[in-house]
Amino acid sequence: MNKETLQQSMYDLIVETSTNLPKDVRRAIRSAKERENAGTRAAMSLDTISNNVKMADDNVSPICQDTGLPTFKIKTPVGVNQLEIKDAIYAAMVQATKDGKLRPNSVDSLTGANSGDNLGLGTPVIKFEQWEKDYVDARLILKGGGCENKNIQYSLPCELEGLGRAGRDLDGIRKCVMHSVYQAQGQGCSAGFIGVGIGGDRSSGYDLAKAQLFRSVDDVNPNEDLRKLEEYVMDNANELGIGTMGFGGETTLLGCKVGVMNRIPASFFVSVAYNCWAFRRLGVKLDAEGGIAEWFYQEGEKIDLTQGSEIELETAAADAGEAPNVVTLQAPITEEQIRELKVGDVVKINGRMYTGRDAIHKYLSDNDAPVDLDGQIIYHCGPVMLKDDEGNWHVKAAGPTTSIREEPYQGDIMKRFGIRAVIGKGGMGPKTLAALKEHGGVYLNAIGGAAQYYADCIKGVDGVDLMQFGIPEAMWHLSVEGFTAVVTMDSHGNSLHEEVDKSSLEKLAQFKEPVFK
Ligand SMILES: O=C(O)C[C@H](O)C(=O)O
Numbered sequence: 001m002n003k004e005t006l007q008q009s010m011y012d013l014i015v016e017t018s019t020n021l022p023k024d025v026r027r028a029i030r031s032a033k034e035r036e037n038a039g040t041r042a043a044m045s046l047d048t049i050s051n052n053v054k055m056a057d058d059n060v061s062p063i064c065q066d067t068g069l070p071t072f073k074i075k076t077p078v079g080v081n082q083l084e085i086k087d088a089i090y091a092a093m094v095q096a097t098k099d100g101k102l103r104p105n106s107v108d109s110l111t112g113a114n115s116g117d118n119l120g121l122g123t124p125v126i127k128f129e130q131w132e133k134d135y136v137d138a139r140l141i142l143k144g145g146g147c148e149n150k151n152i153q154y155s156l157p158c159e160l161e162g163l164g165r166a167g168r169d170l171d172g173i174r175k176c177v178m179h180s181v182y183q184a185q186g187q188g189c190s191a192g193f194i195g196v197g198i199g200g201d202r203s204s205g206y207d208l209a210k211a212q213l214f215r216s217v218d219d220v221n222p223n224e225d226l227r228k229l230e231e232y233v234m235d236n237a238n239e240l241g242i243g244t245m246g247f248g249g250e251t252t253l254l255g256c257k258v259g260v261m262n263r264i265p266a267s268f269f270v271s272v273a274y275n276c277w278a279f280r281r282l283g284v285k286l287d288a289e290g291g292i293a294e295w296f297y298q299e300g301e302k303i304d305l306t307q308g309s310e311i312e313l314e315t316a317a318a319d320a321g322e323a324p325n326v327v328t329l330q331a332p333i334t335e336e337q338i339r340e341l342k343v344g345d346v347v348k349i350n351g352r353m354y355t356g357r358d359a360i361h362k363y364l365s366d367n368d369a370p371v372d373l374d375g376q377i378i379y380h381c382g383p384v385m386l387k388d389d390e391g392n393w394h395v396k397a398a399g400p401t402t403s404i405r406e407e408p409y410q411g412d413i414m415k416r417f418g419i420r421a422v423i424g425k426g427g428m429g430p431k432t433l434a435a436l437k438e439h440g441g442v443y444l445n446a447i448g449g450a451a452q453y454y455a456d457c458i459k460g461v462d463g464v465d466l467m468q469f470g471i472p473e474a475m476w477h478l479s480v481e482g483f484t485a486v487v488t489m490d491s492h493g494n495s496l497h498e499e500v501d502k503s504s505l506e507k508l509a510q511f512k513e514p515v516f517k
Pocket residue numbers: 065066144145146147187188189381382400401402403
């Protein structure tokens with residue numbers, strides 16, 4: 001194979017995967033949109049997601065700012081030099097990171113240092129397999145951290161909340177899969193896709209689960225039992241009412257693929273790999289020179305998800321007969337302004353906000369803040385940023401990150417520094433809810449994965465602190481216009497997340513009785 005051609009093919013594979021949602025995934029999202037009642041928060045979220053998918057495509061920019069752990073699966077004929085392919089992938093990764101198509105995502109687990117170019121111990125993941133065919137098949141998945149954190153592994157038999165005992169049989173497996181969807185709530189940016197691996201050991205079980213994510217969303221399982229299980233899960237998981245982003249709604253799951261392998265007598269694992277709606281995986285067939293001969297997952301017409309419906313947040317809710325309170329906020333915000341906000345209100349933010357995620361929250365718990373945060377807004381976000389030749393920073397992608405990781409710190413930090421609002425996704429827990437009530441704070445839920453949509457609201461980067469934590473973890477000073485989010489936890493003790501969790505657990509219990517005997 002030609003070195004340059006091969007490298008260009010790997011670069012194109014990376015860029016397309018990060019910026020262009022595959023057609024099978026688009027079809028699944030379109031059906032979800034058709035099911036969702038117009039005017040609800042879920043429908044509004046799906047519209048934002050649709051706009052975002054189009055913007056990413058048009059701008060050739062990341063669909064979501066978290067470009068994940070890049071995992072390549074490569075099949076090669078006997079005799080092909082796998083080391084050359086590896087080198088081409090490394091070079092393409094570095095270039096795609098420089099071009100802002102990937103966020104620098106490789107972090108030293110002990111020191112926290114970001115390598116800056118997506119290369120490092122164990123990253124990217126490249127798995128080779130030999131096969132009898134005479135061409136190279138290269139596939140890539142960019143699976144983000146929020147959904148990765150919602151993966152779950154069950155060891156049968158076990159007791160499951162809402163469902164009771166799950167035994168070592170198909171019905172026990174069914175219960176685990178239903179539970180896996182419930183436990184993810186909106187935190188993995190639902191509506192999601194799941195890959196399920198039955199059997200194996202703890203590591204091969206997860207590998208099998210992840211391998212299912214390489215199946216086409218609309219294929220049919222050749223194993224009759226597994227086909228029935230997949231269909232059952234698709235028919236019933238949406239009854240849980242978790243909905244897009246965990247806002248409640250008709251669609252919680254967009255795809256379910258199950259694989260099986262043998263196990264050893266003492267172990268019986270059911271492993272579930274959860275993937276967000278931003279299901280970025282593509283594949284290519286390479287020709288003898290290393291050029292792209294064919295793309296996978298791209299059969300059928302290309303779907304523009306924005307066609308047919310474009311509902312703004314306010315009109316959506318107004319159509320549903322529940323015109324929301326739309327409030328414009330500009331920092332510094334007073335306690336009185338915050339106390340007026342209630343769950344369900346829509347907030348539009350203009351002016352300043354500061355990003356802060358895992359490293360910043362830990363830092364602020366034992367250090368002074370680099371800026372005065374009194375009355376300010378913290379955005380849980382790790383953006384993709386590029387510096388131009390004049391040294392100015394530009395936002396390339398900037399959606400919210402999962403907020404629950406900051407639960408141990410959030411309430412204390414808000415009180416200590418006088419922060420009035422935090423924006424993130426997936427909601428936070430009881431400790432934060434209590435602090436919001438005591439201090440006069442609010443939690444705002446942005447649409448997870450809508451990285452282009454939010455990047456467009458950011459009109460300027462006015463500064464940055466704590467760059468030693470790397471681009472995604474630094475504290476960026478952003479100037480925004482019309483940044484829209486929904487109040488999902490208010491200062492009166494109300495949490496939409498708590499409500500959806502409670503009602504979906506009650507619904508889960510309806511699936512307790514045996515189905516597969
Ligand atoms: O790291 C991120 O930007 C987001 C992450 O994928 C998440 O879902 O929390």
